[in-house]
Amino acid sequence: MQTNVGRPKDLEKHKQILLAARNLFLKYGYHGSSMNQIAQEAGVTKLTIYNHFQDKATLFTCAIEQTCENLMETRPFELNADSDFLEAFAQACQIALNIVYLPEAVKLEHLLIELAAEQNPLALQFYNASHQKMCDGWEEFFQQAATLGFIQHGDVEQQRLLLLSLLLGLRHLEILLGVRAIPTSQQQQEIIQQSIELFMLKYGSHA
Known part of the structure; x- marks a missing residue:
């Protein structure tokens, strides 16, 4: 997994991206959620997402794992x-x-x-x-x-x-x-x- 979260601002964006991804994946499914939609929902650029997560599959895995950890x-x-x-x-x-x-x-x-x-x-x-x-x-x-x-x-x-x-x-x-x-x-x-x-x-x- 590619992340880049050394500064507080990066950590905040990281959280925003994960939250946006979680909400969209749960609402529209994996294929129904695009990186453009996630970027818009998170209030960041698509390039920012790729600076934090290698690809859509990695973002999905991280978002879902965090959701499951919260539930469990x-x-x-x-x-x-x-x-x-x-x-x-x-x-x-x-x-x-x-x-x-x-x-x-x-x-x-x-x-x-x-x-x-x-x-x-x-x-x-x-x-x-x-x-x-x-x-x-x-x-x-x-x-x-x-x-x-x-x-x-x-x-x-x-x-x-x-x-x-x-x-x-x-x-x-x-x-x-x-x-x-x-x-x-x-x-x-x-x-x-x-x-x-x-x-x-x-x-x-x-x-």
Whole structure:
């Protein structure tokens, strides 16, 4: 990645460019957003953008990674021997749903589908910056839980796949397609409770 952000003015322009790129990519998609549009939105020249970012793909990657990092700031809780595991589990599930159902997150999902449909290599970079980070967080959470004896030791990838399938599943696809509304707070609580109950039936320490 080519950047040139040594001075405060450069840092400010860098931020302006990333914000403009993020807004346009989420609104119009990768192909629907031109460097000219981004320059206009950021209030800079196109040459200034190229002084900060090597090309459109690099700018896209940086803008999306920053957006994903902002969305993923809150991660599942650290557990200890005195933790109320079921309460921590429920709170971690709620955090995950809060992230997934943010308007920006839904737009990001649509953008990922667009890139994946055309087999664009940017899709993998996008996935690693967003979905993979959430997956890693859940696997760390389950590893801690097993080490502390809250759940059975098992394949943390399978545990993560089961949990996310229960929390999201076909329902999430329907939301992305616009045929189902985002669950209300009460509905989310019911989804979380049912998901944890089913998960613990398989992986609970006394299962």
